[in-house]
Amino acid sequence: MTLGQPVSGEADPAPEGVPADEPRTVVAPRPRGSVMRDVARLAGVSHQTVSRVLNEHPNVRQETRTRVLEAMRALNYRRNLAARTLVTRRSGTLGIVGYETTLFGPASMLYGIEDAARTAGYFVSVATIRTLERDSVLQAVDRLSQQSVEGIVAIAPNPAVSHALAEVPAGLPCVGVGAADTHVPTVRIDNAAGAALATRHLLDLGHRTVHHVAGPSDWPEAAERVEGWRGTLYAAGAIVPPVLPQEWTARSGYERGRILAVDPTVTAIFCANDQIALGVLRALHEAGRRVPDDVSVVGFDDMPDSGYFLPPLTTVRQDFAELGRRGIDVLLAQIANGNRDAGQVVLAPELVVRASTAAPRSH
């Protein structure tokens, strides 16, 4: 036992005159636990046999196995992942590239992904990016690939991200979650169909046309929703009002909502997400236009709070957790096959009708 003995004290005797508390970056090495050899010794077998037990190799006698397992428990052994990774080239870790993960959607996907990865026996390493600049994204991907991640999930598969992914040398498996992308396989809900659902719902209620408060133009989710909304209006022969991309925030919705609120021809508004809808609701309220009597509002996402807005929000639900799970499925399939062509998985969104939509008042 080396208890109480200074760690490697001989080699470099502290210079006497120098203040000892100077904040040097010399860090004491982490104390070492027991390793495979220790377990082997205690169990009276070779280290290779311990390895076999650990990896559930069939050719180990039952009695030997239990003896090894007992030794492992006695020594509180845990395998050193770094050593294993070094030799197998498989880290058992998946990387996540996240963007704006404080938003409800991304945060939920992150959660779903982590959950699914854990279930599949993988660790999860996260690299968030602050901006969608090329360098920022490349850096994040680089950080993850340094860690020998076996695959990467991009939560915001926008062009910058997937382009960086395509550049990853080793043909790293990857998947985009949330929106379509041409460079990487993706798992997403059908944003266009969701937008169409919302627009259709409003048209069916009798509204002449539907205004749209869009999300940021650099999010493909936002673009797809614009597309679905526009297409539906077009197919119905309704006029297509201009869109002005906004952020995903209530503030954005409020600002855009104030403009829409003073326009008496506006009777139905489809918002790119629920937070935007929240802002729009407030703007309408302040302008004295009642929802849904004067104006109908639909959101997108169905965050847990949406049912408690004033009034409760009609919205398009997407199952973020399921999205995460399916994303991991696709990634694992790629890892198993070695190729990237795992295709596209598209989940159907669902319209949740609450109290924020109604037929327009007939004059």
Place this chain on the structure above:
Amino acid sequence: MTLGQPVSGEADPAPEGVPADEPRTVVAPRPRGSVMRDVARLAGVSHQTVSRVLNEHPNVRQETRTRVLEAMRALNYRRNLAARTLVTRRSGTLGIVGYETTLFGPASMLYGIEDAARTAGYFVSVATIRTLERDSVLQAVDRLSQQSVEGIVAIAPNPAVSHALAEVPAGLPCVGVGAADTHVPTVRIDNAAGAALATRHLLDLGHRTVHHVAGPSDWPEAAERVEGWRGTLYAAGAIVPPVLPQEWTARSGYERGRILAVDPTVTAIFCANDQIALGVLRALHEAGRRVPDDVSVVGFDDMPDSGYFLPPLTTVRQDFAELGRRGIDVLLAQIANGNRDAGQVVLAPELVVRASTAAPRSH
């Protein structure tokens, strides 16, 4: 160049009779990039010199250094973290134990922590837990320690989590973020002070007393806020209404709010977070009690949406990003010192007064 050549194909010829598409877990090893020796050879130096350049050792001639750097660029070299971790016992990775990370607060802390860790040159591995059961927590901590994380940040430092942390053998540095805890150093805002701020504000406006809709009892944040609220009422000689712990959701707030709404003596409600407040607002609205004319409402957190509730919510702001940063600071200090006694860091919360509070109507 080994391009096109099968990787170690000789050793284990595929058994002829077995269907080839059986889903076995045999995975092709990741193709290998260039390693230190390759760089060394190209630069005409030893691998150790490459290592010196990489680690910014001072004793390398300028010319040698540039030659090595060029070789690294030419070969697109990146250091193998697993090998480095194996020998140094330092993984450069911090672990995060997260709970309910889809909530705005936890998600924001996660983000702040990741950001700060990256800035400090650390990677981040996440282990979320679904329940606060002892086993679930232990498992998460175990997963992280398997990865040789150098420290752990607990986002929900509730007793179960910190207890598990205390059991980590190697004296792993750790820190709890968000609430006080007796087992681990913590970084938090002063939840009690924040609650006091809110309560005081309502009392100062002239309310006789303040009702409270609390968070879940197994979150120390919730308990601390109850404490601050209760203490302030007590000091002011106001009566202390009973509390019923709820979840952090709007739904919870709504349910509790419906009960409070029918009680005419209720004129001021302090909610444990903004989402609860949202539910309370709706319940009051439905009951025909106007905010702030009939009832004042205060939240906690200041999520981005709170300013767009109807009416805009008076709330207690906590700076989650700063919390994350400071958490990493404390953790890094522990890693540098080797001991766990990095004390408590307490940040001051701030009251943000908006339109949901006013003096009670005088009869």
Place this chain on the structure above:
DNA sequence: GACCTTCCTGTTATCGGTCACACCATAGTG
């Protein structure tokens, strides 16, 4: 000139696992 520093560089061991292979039983086959 002998000697000691200081700067720069290379050689070898090592971290803790897995892989390839050798080995020894025992059992089955002709």
Place this chain on the structure above:
DNA sequence: CACTATGGTGTGACCGATAACAGGAAGGTC
């Protein structure tokens, strides 16, 4: 009985980095 499979186990090499140490060249001091 010789010969081959097969189950169970041990031995040594190896993954790719860093640590420890050795040693050569250049410069300074006596």
